[in-house]
Amino acid sequence: MLARNLRLRHKKDYKNVFAHGRSFSNRYVVFYIMEGKSKYGFIASKKVGNAVQRNRAKRLMREVFWLNAVKIKPNLEIICIARANIKGVSYREVEKSCLDTLKKAKALL
Template sequence: MKKEYRVKKDKEFQAVFTRGASVANRQFVVYALKKEQQTHFRIGLSVSKKIGNAVVRNQVKRYVREACQLHEASLAPNYDFVIIARNPAAKMTAQEVADSLRHVFKRSGVWKRQVK
């Protein structure tokens, strides 16, 4: 995922937390903040040390980034997202992470319907 597609600075994270809407399931909490001037969505990740050691945390982050790239065409482009992983995410496969995130994105209303 390109650097310009990531939420990096603390001020940006805090803006999404304070002004954004949150939706959650058992594995993830997603905060979404609409930004009209953006042409692409941005992702910020937070994986606590409670999830596991560094290897496990990095694996969860890789799976989340992969899922976001997989669903790139289906996500609304003008949003900042902060995704917080919960404990069950540590034991999930990449496909399960993608399915769980799709579920949360659909609940939050940022999932664009696929036209067949």
Template sequence: MENKFRLKKKEDFNFIYRYGKSTANHQFVVYYKHNSNHHFRLGISVSKKIGNAVVRNRMRRVIKEIVRHHTDKIAPNYDFIIIVRKPAVHMDYHQMEKSILHVLRKASILKKK
């Protein structure tokens, strides 16, 4: 995923947590806030409760790949953070993809068809 699509700074994360909205399903939580950029930015948060570093990094890589494949479906002008919950660890790629798209649709971040 390109650099321009990433949220990196702690201040950005805190701003979205404080002033953004959230929605969730059993596997993921999404905090989101409208921004003034011409593209979306993604941040991923995986707690140490999820597993060791190998597990956490795998979750980050898979989520980034899912978002990369669906970049054209995601509405511009949004900053959002995906937080991984424990049940997501036991999902395969396709289940995770379906769950992420579901929570993004719930948050109205996906473009209308």
């Protein structure tokens, strides 16, 4: 589980990253990345599915960040948004998708 100090928690923080960050996307996720403190936010809209499916999508994305924290560059604020295609996808596919997109964004060490 990501520590509280590593999470984006306020609406103004999300708005700031959306306004000033760059976006990178692939089949399962969209990332907004901006220089700043090392903080992460996770979003799954109702397009992903019901509450169970949305929570699973966010859990998968959080797990990818938690297990690969040492590979991610410090001082980046990242918002990870689940796309509707993420329904029913395995952890390995989500991890590969996230890491490929972070590599494309040059957010990995």
